[in-house]
Amino acid sequence: MASNSLTGQGRWPQSDSLRSGFGLIGSADTATGGRWLAMAGGTALGVLGLRRSGWGGAMLALGGAGLFAAGALGLRPFGGRALRAAPDPGGWRSHDLASRRRSLTPERTQAVVTIASEPGTVFRFWRNFANLPKLMPQLERVDVLSATESRWIAISGGKPGSEAVNWRCVLDRVDEDRLLTWHTVGETALPHRASLMLTPAPGDRGTEVRLTLVYRIPATEVAARLGVTPEAQAEEALRRLKQRVETGELATIDRQPRGSGSGNGAGNGTFREAME
Amino acid sequence: MKALCWNGTNDLRVERVPDPVLVNPHDVIVRVALSSVCGSDLHLIDGYVPTMRPGDIIGHEFLGEIVEKGPEVRYLNRGDRVITISVIGCGHCGHCRHGESSLCDNSNPNPDYARTAYGHCGAGIFGYSHAFGGYAGSHAEYVRVPYADFNAVRVPDGVSDEKALFVSDAVPTGYMAADMAGIEPGDVVAVWGCGGVGQMAIRSAYLLGAERVIGIDRFPDRLRAAQMKAGAETLDYSRVDIFDALQAMTGGRGPDVCIDAVGMEADSASNPVEDLYDRARQAVGLQTDRPAVLRQMIESCRKGGTLSIVGVYGGLIDRFPMGAAMNKGLTFRMGQQNGQRYAERLFEHIRKGELDPSYLLTHRMPLEEGPQGYRMFKEKTGDCLRVVFAPQG
Numbered sequence: 001m002a003s004n005s006l007t008g009q010g011r012w013p014q015s016d017s018l019r020s021g022f023g024l025i026g027s028a029d030t031a032t033g034g035r036w037l038a039m040a041g042g043t044a045l046g047v048l049g050l051r052r053s054g055w056g057g058a059m060l061a062l063g064g065a066g067l068f069a070a071g072a073l074g075l076r077p078f079g080g081r082a083l084r085a086a087p088d089p090g091g092w093r094s095h096d097l098a099s100r101r102r103s104l105t106p107e108r109t110q111a112v113v114t115i116a117s118e119p120g121t122v123f124r125f126w127r128n129f130a131n132l133p134k135l136m137p138q139l140e141r142v143d144v145l146s147a148t149e150s151r152w153i154a155i156s157g158g159k160p161g162s163e164a165v166n167w168r169c170v171l172d173r174v175d176e177d178r179l180l181t182w183h184t185v186g187e188t189a190l191p192h193r194a195s196l197m198l199t200p201a202p203g204d205r206g207t208e209v210r211l212t213l214v215y216r217i218p219a220t221e222v223a224a225r226l227g228v229t230p231e232a233q234a235e236e237a238l239r240r241l242k243q244r245v246e247t248g249e250l251a252t253i254d255r256q257p258r259g260s261g262s263g264n265g266a267g268n269g270t271f272r273e274a275m276e
Numbered sequence: 277m278k279a280l281c282w283n284g285t286n287d288l289r290v291e292r293v294p295d296p297v298l299v300n301p302h303d304v305i306v307r308v309a310l311s312s313v314c315g316s317d318l319h320l321i322d323g324y325v326p327t328m329r330p331g332d333i334i335g336h337e338f339l340g341e342i343v344e345k346g347p348e349v350r351y352l353n354r355g356d357r358v359i360t361i362s363v364i365g366c367g368h369c370g371h372c373r374h375g376e377s378s379l380c381d382n383s384n385p386n387p388d389y390a391r392t393a394y395g396h397c398g399a400g401i402f403g404y405s406h407a408f409g410g411y412a413g414s415h416a417e418y419v420r421v422p423y424a425d426f427n428a429v430r431v432p433d434g435v436s437d438e439k440a441l442f443v444s445d446a447v448p449t450g451y452m453a454a455d456m457a458g459i460e461p462g463d464v465v466a467v468w469g470c471g472g473v474g475q476m477a478i479r480s481a482y483l484l485g486a487e488r489v490i491g492i493d494r495f496p497d498r499l500r501a502a503q504m505k506a507g508a509e510t511l512d513y514s515r516v517d518i519f520d521a522l523q524a525m526t527g528g529r530g531p532d533v534c535i536d537a538v539g540m541e542a543d544s545a546s547n548p549v550e551d552l553y554d555r556a557r558q559a560v561g562l563q564t565d566r567p568a569v570l571r572q573m574i575e576s577c578r579k580g581g582t583l584s585i586v587g588v589y590g591g592l593i594d595r596f597p598m599g600a601a602m603n604k605g606l607t608f609r610m611g612q613q614n615g616q617r618y619a620e621r622l623f624e625h626i627r628k629g630e631l632d633p634s635y636l637l638t639h640r641m642p643l644e645e646g647p648q649g650y651r652m653f654k655e656k657t658g659d660c661l662r663v664v665f666a667p668q669g
Contacts, residue, residue, distance in 0.1 A: 116370045205370055243382045246368040247423065248348070249300040251385040251400065256412045256420060257293040259281030261331030 106192075106216045111234035115242045116206040119177040119198040122245055126196055127180060129169075134244060135237040138226050140164070147171075154226055165189050165225050189225055191216040211238055278667060279333045279416035280646035285323035288647045293333065296412065296420040301348035304424035306340040306360060310441045311414040312637070312664045313337075313653045314362075315471050316588045319540060320405060321650065324564070325590055327389050327406040335415030335665075336362035336402035337445035339437055342428070343418070351425045357437075358428040360421050361615035362445040364400040364411065367426030378612035383423065384409040393591070398612065415646055417667045429619040435626055438634040441664065442472065443622050447633050448615035449586050450476025450537065451483075451622060456609035457533040457584040459484045464526050466490045466576065467508070468569045469537035470498035472636045472662050473586060477535050478506035479631055486533075490525065492518060494545055497659035505635050514545040522576045530578035539587025540565035544572075557594055564591030574601050585610035636662045643667040 115122055125131055129150045133139040143151045148171040156164040167188035173181040173195075183193035197210040213230045215222050223229045228236070243250050279293045296305055314337050319325045321334075342356045352358065365377030372380050380399035384390065387397035389407040400422075403413015412419065421428050431440040450473045459465060465481040467474050470493035481489045491502035494514040502508040511521050522531055543566065544551040554566040573583050574597050583606055601608070625631040638661045641649045649663035 114370070116368060116373065239387070242369075243366075247302070247366045247382055249302060251366070251383050251409070251422065252299055253385055253410045253412070255297055255299055257277070257279065257296050257416070258329075258333060258412060259279065259283065259289070259291040259293055259331035261281075261283065261329065 106214045107219055107230065109213045109215075109219075109230040109234050110210060111231070111238050112208060112210045113238040113242050114201050114206050114208050115245050117245050119200060119207045122207050122209055122241070123177045123180070123198055125241065125245060127174070132237075135240040136233060137236070138228050138233065167191075189217075190222060209238060209241065277417035278643050279412075280335065280643060280665075281330075282320060282328055282332045282334050283330045286321060288321060288334075288650060290644055290646055291331075293416070296416075296418050298344055298346050299420065300422060301346040302423050302425065303346045304342050304349055304352060304421050304428060305344040306338070306358065306419050306421055306428065307343045308338050308340040308414055308417060308419055308667045309357075310340070310437055310664050310666055311335045311338040311416075311643075312441060312444075312446070312472075312662050313650060314445060314662075315469075315473070316404070316539070317650070318654055319588060319590065320403075321654070322541070324540060325405050325407070327410075329406060329410075332403065332405070332410070333412045333414075333416050334403040335413035336404055337442065338402075338414035338419065339431070339441045339444065340419070342424075345424065349424050352428055352430070356428075357431045357440075359431060359440055359444040359619070360402070360414075360419070360428045361448070361613075361619065362402055362404075363612050363615065364402065364409065364422060365426050365614075365616050366423050367616075372426070372616070375614055375617040376611075377426070377614045377616045386410055401612070415643060415665055415667070417643070426616060429616075429623075432623050432627055435623060436634065438637050439626050439632060440623070442476070442633040442636055442662075443615070443619055443626070445613065445615065446472035446636060446662075447476045447480075447622050447631070448618040449473045449613040450478075451480040451618050452611070452613050452615075453477040453535045453537065453584045453586040454480035454484050454486075454533075455618075456611070457481075457535065457582045459486050459533055461485045462487045463532040464488045464490070464529075465533040465535065466492060466522055466531035466573075467502075467535040467537055468492045468542075468573065469539075469587060470495070470502040470508075470510070471537065472633075474498075474535075474537035475502060475506050475636060475661070476633060477537050477586070478502055478508045481533070481535070482507060483625060483630060488525075490522065490531065495656055497656075498661065501635065501661060517546060518572050519576050526578070530576050530581065532578055533582050533584060534573035534577045536569050536573060536583070536585040536587040538569045540589045542566045542569040542587070544568035553595075563594040565589045565593045567593040567596060571595070571597055574604070574606065577604065577606055580605045580607075582607040582609060586613065588612075637664050639663040641665055642669055 129142045130144055132142050138154055140153045140155045145151060150169050152167050152169060154165040167184045167190055168186050169182045170185050171182045173179060177198060179195065179197050181195040184191050192213060192215040194214065195212045199208045201208045211234045213234050215230055219229050240250060277293060277295050278290055281289055281291045283289055298305060317334055320328055339359045342352055342354055342358060345352060345354060363378040364383040365372040365380040366382035369381035371377065378399050383400040384397050385400065386406050386409060390397035400409025400411050402411050454477055459481055463486050465486045467477045467489060470491045474491060478489045478491055489508045490511060491499065491508035492511045492513055493499050494512050499510040499512060503510050511518060550568060554568060557563045558566060569587065577583060585608065622631065638659060639649065639652065641663060643665045646665060649665060652658055652660045653663050
């Protein structure tokens with residue numbers, strides 16, 4: 001990394017909340033960007049309008065003022081989602097699609113990742129459902145009951161004291177190294193079906209892995225019972241699958257050292273003092 | 277152990293923290309012998325890079341000895357003297373396999389921040405904010421190194437600690453800047469920024485066949501080092517108009533290759549209006565980075581030339597002369613360093629005496645003096661090119 005010039009006062013907006021830590025370009029950022037765009041565009045149009053004479057100029061100025069106001073007030077001059085509702089930072093690109101369909105049931109979530117490995121390796125790992133708790137931390141275990149049946153036991157619903165959710169799954173389709181589909185059977189609070197589709201990526205780039213989850217209840221209800229939204233569940237599962245298959249471990253910063261954060265350290269020189 | 281922790285904007289403190297432990301099977305623990313400051317640390321300290329958390333240990337350029345290793349580490353042993361590449365790769369994903377380890381898919385355990393801001397997430401970096409993984413840094417007595425077989429490189433016998441240290445970050449960053457630019461014999465290369473990375477970019481440009489290299493800075497000691505140690509012709513941007521000077525030096529063509537070794541906190545001493553504009557917009561959050569160097573490079577570069585960017589940028593820039601770049605047919609290459617790809621080659625250059633990065637080390641201090649060391653580096657007093665901490669005393 002390189003940098004050697006440093007004289008400056010401005011800085012990126014800092015935030016107490018790491019989730020919104022990116023300030024301008026972070027979380028709600030298409031939206032925030034849209035606001036700035038509207039305000040900047042509005043100013044430009046306004047100036048242009050005021051410079052011109054006649055009706056055209058007046059209309060331009062008026063339009064500019066409107067655009068600026070829309071940006072400043074957080075309306076949606078360029079469309080997009082509600083400006084203040086930040087999407088989950090883990091959002092995948094299919095979210096728009098998912099949220100547009102929110103009113104319909106069943107709700108369908110899809111995540112996709114490319115894994116630098118043969119389809120067979122990926123398929124075999126997933127095919128053994130007992131492996132799935134390694135990919136979905138919300139699962140306590142999966143008991144394989146027969147060639148097609150399994151029982152999934154979730155860690156108690158994401159909230160302390162809440163009851164653990166269980167369900168039974170049946171495999172419908174096993175298309176070796178290409179497709180796996182399964183669905184829940186019997187009484188369950190989380191009725192759903194799912195599929196894992198594997199396609200060789202072009203040019204020796206590995207395997208494209210697509211996980212689809214179709215819940216028959218709203219995502220909010222899934223999140224309440226499972227402690228995770230279907231989107232986050234699918235995305236996290238594929239991220240972990242990729243890491244497991246490619247590297248044999250999960251990247252982590254667990255248990256690593258850090259300072260107290262309060263600044264009450266060993267009391268040696270501090271940078272503030274040093275700068276004074 | 278002792279560690280230098282970030283506690284808020286411009287608030288660094290030496291603290292006592294727990295020792296790191298092996299977590300994953302491919303980890304090693306390195307006892308740090310030397311750990312260098314880097315210009316990009318200043319962006320963290322100054323608060324320009326978001327997602328720092330109070331208590332984070334900073335530092336990413338280091339050399340040390342392996343004291344513990346995980347059960348699946350194959351090529352390294354306890355007692356090995358190693359440098360660690362500052363940008364962490366997993367060694368297995370498509371990017372790592374293709375020598376682009378700074379784009380590693382797997383080494384960042386917190387991909388959401390970067391994915392939200394950038395569309396995709398890059399590799400983890402030691403001590404470089406939670407957007408880059410949140411890994412504990414090297415300004416400490418011990419560091420945990422993940423995927424060690426890929427990221428830690430044994431230092432060849434006969435290469436001193438001082439010569440080897442900067443192969444962790446500054447040397448491969450400078451080398452990559454020159455390598456990406458596809459330098460051809462006869463090329464004139466201009467390098468903005470004569471700090472550690474700029475110095476290494478100058479040397480590397482010569483190693484890769486440049487005919488002339490021009491170093492640009494405003495600090496006399498850095499310009500002197502660029503001239504005396506790296507062999508560059510130099511320009512002081514606070515005294516001359518860079519565009520005019522570069523055209524005059526290149527027969528009106530402009531440099532074939534322009535390298536940015538400055539990044540987001542660039543200033544435009546020669547153009548106070550532009551400087552004020554950039555600083556004002558940055559201060560109110562309308563742009564995150566100051567693009568003074570980029571504008572100058574685009575304007576100065578020869579038609580059809582290449583811009584190679586290794587100075588760190590974080591977010592958005594304003595008044596980017598896209599028209600000039602497009603109509604001049606410029607090529608842009610950029611990125612964090614892929615040191616894993618270059619380390620062996622660089623040690624070979626060092627062993628043969630073709631490259632000696634040790635002159636970057638101008639000040640050596642115990643870790644307890646970390647805050648003072650960073651002050652010196654930030655204010656560029658005492659002809660300071662790089663301060664290096666020796667945490668073992």
